[in-house]
Amino acid sequence: MPLNALRVTVYFVASCFNVVTAWDISCRAAEGAQPNVVVILADDQGWGDLSCHGNPNLSTPNLDKLGQSGAVFDRFYVEPVCSPTRAEFLTGRYALRDGVTGVTSGAERLDVNVPTIGNAFKEAGYATAAFGKWHNGTQAPYHPNSRGFDEFYGFCSGHWGLYFSPMLERNNSLIRGDGYLANDITNHAIEFIEHNRDKPFFAYVAFNTPHSPMQVPDRWWEKFEGKQLAAKASLPEKEKFDHTRAALAMCENLDWNVGRLLTTLEKLELTENTIVVYFSDNGPNGYRWNGEMRGIKGSTDEGGVRVPLMISWPGQIQPNSKVTHNVAAIDLSPTLLDLASIQGKPGLPIDGRSLKPLLLGKNENWPPRILFTHWNGQTASRWDHFLLDSQQRLYDLSKDPSQSRDIASKNPGIVQRLDSALDNWLQDVQFGKSRPPRPFVVGHPDSNITQLPARDAEGQGQIKRSSKHPNCSYFTNWKSLSDSITWNVEVTTPGTYRAEVYYTCSEQNKGSLVELRLGNSTTQAQVVKAFDPPLISEQFNRFPAEESPVKDFEPLDLGTIYLSESIGELTLRAIEIPGESVMDVRLLVLTRIEE
Template sequence: MKNIHLSLLLLIQGAILLATGCGAPEVEKTRRLPNVVIILSDDQGWGDLSISGNKNLNTPNIDALATSGASFDRFYVSPVCSPTRAEMLTGRYHLRGGVYSTSAGGERLNLDETTFADIFQKAGYATAAFGKWHNGMQPPYHPNARGFGEFYGFCSGHWGDYFSPPLEHNGIPVKGRGFTADDFTEKAMAFIEDHRDEPFLVYLPYNTPHSPMQVPDVFWERFKDKELEMLLPESQNEDILFTKAALAMCENIDWNVGRLMEKLRSLDLEDNTIVVYFSDNGPNSFRWNGGMKGRKGSTDEGGVRSPFFIQWPGVIPAGKQVSHIAGTIDLFPTLADLAGLDYKTEKPLDGVSLKPLLLEDGSKWEDRMIFNHWNGNVSVRTQRYRLDRENKLFDMVRDPGQTRDISKEEREITAQLMAGKENWEKEMAKEYSEDDRPFTLGYPGFTIAQMPARDAKAHGQIQRSNQFPNDSFFTHWTDLEDRITWDVEVMEEGEYAVELYYTCPKADVGSRFVLQVGNSRLEGEVTTAHDPPLRGMENDRVERMESYVKDFIPLNLGSMRLEKGRAEMSLKALEIPGSQVMDFRLLIFTKLNSNHNNDEKNI
C-alpha cells in the first residue's frame, strides 16, 4: 500500500508540474520526493561555529552547509531543550502542546498534536530518529508513536554517560556502542543506506555539547592546552575549561556531520536531500557568542538565537543569506512545503513556510512577531526590535548586545509589542492548563513501557541521586514508611512481566518489597548483591552538575495483571534486614505473548 500511495503522489506531482508549464529538467528533479535530514545540536550557541566568526574552533563541515545552501542570519529557538523540540515537531508554540518543563512529565508533547514526522510518514517516507528525544518516553508519547518508524537513543533530557551507555532501540533497552554522537551518526548512516531507494526522513538530535562534558580524547587533545583567541572579559567569569570542552564537543559534531554528508555523496543522494542544521538554545555557559546578551535559559537574544542552515543542491541557491527573522515554529511548514506535501493539520500552525525566502527574493515578506518563552518570562522579536521580559525595548540593528533601553524614546513601538506580548500570553493561558496527565502504561500496539525514577515521586527519607531528575536514581531507601510513586494510566488490560533495575551491597541483601498498581500487587525480594561504584567522572573533562551513574541490573519480579484505568503505582518496603532496601533506577513492563525479544539486559 505504501508503494502504491507513493506512486500516486509522484504521478500527481508530475502532472501538476506539467500543467503549470514547468520544463523537463524541473520535472526530472522532482520526480522523486526529496529526502530530509535534520541535524539538531544540544546547547550549542550561535557563536560555537567558525562560520560565525569564532576563531577558537574549526567547523568546516557545518560551515559548508551554509556555503552550499542558505543561512538564516536571525533564527530563533526556545531558551531550553524540550520546548524547542516541541515547536520544531509541531510548528506551534510549545505551551500549546503542553510542554512547560524539561523533566518529570512536563517535557511531554500532548497526544492531540500532529508532528511533521506524521505528515512525512503518511506520505510514504521511511522515518527515523537517532539521539535525544526529550518529548516523552512512554507510548504514545514515545517517538515510535509520533511518526518515527525507527528510534535509537534516549528519551530523557540529558544522559549521564556518553561512552557506550544504556540506550533503547524502538523501546527495547540496549547498550550503546562508543561515543553517543558517533553512535547516533553511525545508525543514521546505516538507515540512509538501507532506505536509499525510497524517500526518507532522518532526524538526528545530538546530545552534545550538553553537559556532562565528555568527548573522545582525539578531540579533547586539540583544546586541552590550546590558547583560546576569543575570550570574554574577566568580569564575566568565563570557565575556560568548560569552554574548551564545549568547543571540543562541537568539533566532534562537525566531524560527524562530515561523515554523514560523505555518506549521502557516496550513495549519490546529496542532490535530492534537504539537509537542515540548527541548535536547540543558546550556549550552556558564558563563552564567546558574538557579544549577544544572555545564554541558555534566557529569553534575551543570546539565549534564543541559533545558527540555521538548509541545503538542497540545485534548488536552494548556494550561499544565499536570509536576513528575515524566522524560528523553530517554521520548520514543519517549510519542510513539508519544500517536499510538496499537504501539511494541513486540525490545529493551526504558528509557523509559516520559509520557502518564499529560500527560492524567491522575499520582497513581499511581511514583518512579524516571534515570541520566546521560558519559566514565565516572555520576550518578543520583530525584524528590528526586541522587547524583553521586563518590557525594555532594544534596537537590535544598532544595539545587538541589548545595552540601551529605548522604550521611552519609542513609546508607540513599545506599546505595540507590549500589546502583542499580552495577547500572546492570554492566548497561551487559554490553551495551557495545570498538568494532569498521568504516565501511560500498556498503550495498544506497543509492548514495552519504561517507568524510570525520573518520572516518580519519592516519599519519606528516599532521595534523588541529584537535583536534576533526568538521569537520576533513588537512594537512601531506609524506612518501611518510605514510598516511590507514579501517577499512571493503564491503557490496555492484561498480563505484564515486570523487571526492576537496582543495585544493592551484600550487607543489605534480603529486603522484601511490594509493587502495587491500583488493586494489583506483586511482591519481590532482593536476593543477589550488586554494588558497582558510581562512575562518569572518569570521562568528565570538567566537574559535572548532573548525577553520576551506576550499572544497574534487572530483577525479574514475575508477572501481574493490570486493570485498565488510572491508578497510583507504588513501591514500598515490607522488610529491611540491612541498612537500606536498594538504589532504584527503573521499572520495565512488558506485555506477555509479545514478539519482542529483549536480549540486552544490562542497562
C-alpha cells in the same frame, strides 16, 4: 513493534506563504522525485560555536561548507531550553500550546493530539527515523515510535549522564550503546540512509552535545586541553575556561560527524536530492564567545535564543544565500513539508510559516510578524530588529546587539504594540491556565513495553534523588518501611504485566522484600542477589558535572501483576529490610504479556 494507530494530522503551508494551515492526512507527495530530508539538531550549541560565525577558537569546516552550499539564516530563534524547541520543530506550533512546559518529570511531553512532522512524512510514504535525544515524552503514545518515526535509537530523557557506551534504547527496547554517543548516533543514521537509499527518507538526527556532562574523546580534547582562547565571553569573569574548552571540543566532534553524514550522501549520490537542515535547540550552556549577544541558555535574551540555522538543497537553494529575516523553530516543519510538496485538507492551525520563498529568493512580499519566546517566567517579543524583554526594556538589535541601551522611553508606541501582542499571545496559547493532569501511560496499544524511569516518579519519606536534576537520576537512601517510590499512572490496556526494576544493592544489604502495588493488585520479590557496581561516569568528565553520576543497573524480576484499566498511584515499597537500606532504583519496566 506496532506503530501509532491514532488518527493523525499533517501540516501544509501554501507556497504563497500567507496561508498558514494544518492538514488532516489524506495526502501523497506531488508528482516527481520526493526529496530526502536530513535534520540535524545540536544540543546547547550557541550561535558563536561555529568558525563561519567568526569564532577563532575552533574550526568547523563541514558546517561551514554546509552553510556555503545553501542558505544561512542570520536571525533564527528558538526557545531558551531544549524540549520546547524540539516540540516546536516537530509541530510548527508554539510549545506552550501543546503541553511542553518543562524539561523533565512529564512536563516535556508533547500533547498526543498534536501530529508531528514524523507523522506527515510517514503518511506521505517516507521511511522515517529519529536518532539521539528525543526529549518530548518517554512512554507511548509520547514515544517517538508513536509520533511517526519507524525507527528510534537513542534516549528519551532531557540529558544523559554518560556518553561512552551508555544504556540506550532501540524502538523501546533497552540496549547498550557502542562507543562515544555522538559517533554512535551518526553510525546508526548512516546505516538508515544506506538502507533506504532507493526510497525517500526522513532522518531526524538529534545529537546530545555539547550539552553537559562535558565528556569528549581524547582525539578532540587533546587539541583544546590547556589551550589559550583567542576570543572570550562578553562577561569574561563568568567564563569557566575548561568548560568552554570541552564545549568547543564537542562542537568539533559534531562537525566531524556532520561531515560523515554529508560524505555518506555524496557517496550514495543522494546529495542533489536531499534537503539538509542544521540548527541548535538553544543558546550556549555556559558563558563563552557568542558574538556580542547578551544571555546564555535559559534566557530569552538574544544569546539564549538566537542560534545557527543552515538549510542546503543543491540545485534548488542557491549556494551562499543569506537570509536576514527573523525566523523561528516553528517555521521548520511547514517549510520542509512545503519543500517536499506534501499536501492535504485543512485541520489544526499552526503558528509557523513556510520559509520556501526566502530559500528560493522569492521574498518580495514577505510580511513582518512578531515572534515570541518564553521560559521560566521570562518572555520576549521580537519584531523586525526590536526586542522587548520581560522587564519591559526595548532594544534595537541592529544598533545594539549586546542589549546595553534601553530605548523604551523613546519608543512608547513600539513598546505598547509588542506588549499588547505578547498579552494576546499568552492568552491564545492558554499560558497559566490549568490543564487536566497527565498521568504516565502504562500499556498503550502502540507498545507492549512501558518504561517508568526514576525521573517520572516521586520519592516518599527519606528517599533522595542522585541529582537535583531528575532527568537521568536514580533513587537512593531507601532505608525505611515508610519510604516508597510512586508513579502516577493511567493503565490504558488491562492485562497481566511482568515487572522488572533496575536496581543496585550491596552485599551487606541484600535480602529486602519489596512490593509493587496498584490498587488491589500486587506482586512481591526479594532482593536475593547483590549488584553493587562502581560509578563510571566521572572518569570521563572534562569538567565537573551537575548531572547525576552514572553506574550500571541490573533488572530484578518482580514477577507478574494484573493491572486493570485505571488511574492511580503505582507504588514500590519495602515490606522487610534486613540491612541498612533496600536498593537504589533507576527504572521500572512493565511488559504486557500477550494472552
